[in-house]
Amino acid sequence: MAASDSTRGAHRFARRPERRNSPGLLCTGRAVFIPFVSAVFALAAVMLFVGACRTATVTTTSEASNETLTSVVPESGLPRQIAIISPEKANDFGWNQQGVESVKAVAAEIGAEVLVSDGAGYDDIAPIYRQLVAAGADWMVLWASGYNTVGKQLAQETKTRTVLVGAFETGLVPDLCTDFETQAQDGAYLAGVVAALMSKSGTVGIVSSADDENWNKMAGGFIAGVRATRxxxxxxxxxxxxxAYADAAAGKRVTESVIATGADVILGMGDGSSFGMIQAVENATPPGGADKVWFIDVIGDKSILDTRGILLTSVVWDYRPLLRAALAEMKAGTYGDSVGYLDLGNGGIGLLKSDKIPAEIWQAVEAAKVRITDGSVEVPVIYKKSDLEALVD
Amino acid sequence: MSGILSPEFLSALISGMVLAGMPLLLAGLGETIGEQAGVLGLGMEGYMLFAAYAGFNGALYGGSPWLGLLAGLIAGLAAALLVAILCVWLRLDQVVVGIGLILLGEGLTSVLHAVQFGDTSPRLPSVPGLAIPGLSRLPVVGDSVFSQPVIFWLGIVLILVVHLLLRSTRWGLKVRAAGDRPEALDAAGVGVTRTRFFAVLVSGALAGLGGAYLSVVSSGFFWPFMTNGAGFMAIVLAMLGRGRPVWVGVGAFLFGACVSMATALQLVGVDVPTDAVFMLPFLAVMTALVAFARRSYLPAALGVPYRREGS
Known part of the structure; x- marks a missing residue:
């Protein structure tokens, strides 16, 4: 009956329309002009609201930081307000959170205030930078390599000491800009030792969220550690x-595929997408020969989130040693003269000791650590994905 | 790498196709209904973000993935209500409102996420699958297709439901008329505004299901900007589908297959740069656009606010 009604209806008011081009989305005439103007106002209101929300994030975090301030007054020559701009929210138990927490910890040590602008994205940060400098920040920490070009320009424009990451020597400007690098491959080498000794299936996997220099370096170190051990x-x-730093769903999908190739230990590097990788590991059916699938994390310590006992270890990064070194350089007048490296020696890079790692395997890790620090083992530094692929082949 | 193509691996790839395709399917079906009614859902990405956030909260605090999906559906509905009021009732420009909704979705869910989960990162348990007796034991497709959560089957059924609704019911006829010949619909005594309004709500509800699927089923997690352009892909799929829900479904799973294939090519060790591998899904869509879009038929009044002559 319904179909019959529909057919009649079709003749009544919905004859097959002529195939013609749509009149388009933009209409002309006064009748459309007024709603269009209204829409522009609506959009402006929305953007103001979003902008206000972002500003609120900065302010709130700053107030939260103020609560932890000590009564220490920074020494002369040291910053009184440290600001950090990070591309994503500082609750990822990874890169962004680690950076913000390191800045807060070092600021508390010298009695400086902290301004945090997290979730700034990967676009132009110039307005945020200028806003923070205007708010009194006298040391800017820019937490993404994508900020380097504009960061250096802004530092020179505002005469504000700035930290860049991943710029190497090109980021150095005496008494103005310094650069932080990692020797994260050393920590990942240790993770590779653990993975090789823990794997029962004889296959381990590496999942990274992006073609990121740090991810590539760690993957290279991990491969070297595995190869040297087994x-x-x-x-x-x-x-x-x-x-795909924030793409948790894709992280899960890709990790499931890697596990399906037989991997029972996964090194996951991803920021937000790590959580998808973890879910894939938690729900995985162990491949042949294995009784469990393990996850090795990077940068942060997600132990408190590990309800299913799959977190084997983590290549932890701690930027406090480099921030303290930069403060010492400010006092010594050598700020911006050289690149700072986070490594096993200064304690900035390490491997999380968990109760999932048997004592004899941890001894192997300690032995490998000694060999790296004394120079008897040189971990390769690999920056490009294509070089990594050649290693795996 | 020759031994990599095991049944488990192929099964994981098909699972990956489903995981990547399902949100696009649900949102694409929603967009199809909206477009057929003459309302361009440019704000799909915003619908999905609101729904992903609400869905995550619903599942987290309600303790059930179904509550999460319901919350996502309601969030999509609420966002669509805003669009319906602005675009259908007040006749504002659909492009401008759509962009505004995307910005609102991105900004608001980011802020809410930071406020609510600023110090924690809670996760949801995995959604259990429904093993179809007999079929779930088949090699390769048993685990990947016939052990999917119920929402997967609901999505497949929705393809048929939307198809029947649009093609075989009076309501579907009204919706298509509202997009093609709104003046004819009006002349027949049917309210164009009311028809479009309701179509936009249904569109938002389906997009909401897609967004909630992302956070509740795909990842068990909410993260700002986690839709990663899925809303835009849904719009493309709806346009390629030319109002045919079955083609939207085919397109969604084709895209999912290409995404999954990108992983497979890496793992198999094909000597192609990774950047080129990641272009594969988008190349497939662009190829489909070139091949089919020239013949694609969009409703004549799509994006055009309806005004009765003389009003």
């Missing part, structure tokens, strides 16, 4: 996306 172990390598 050369016969197979290594599977997969990247989630071009910049």
């Amino acid at each position: 050369p016969q172990v197979l290594i599977r390598l997969a990247q989630v996306g071009q910049a």
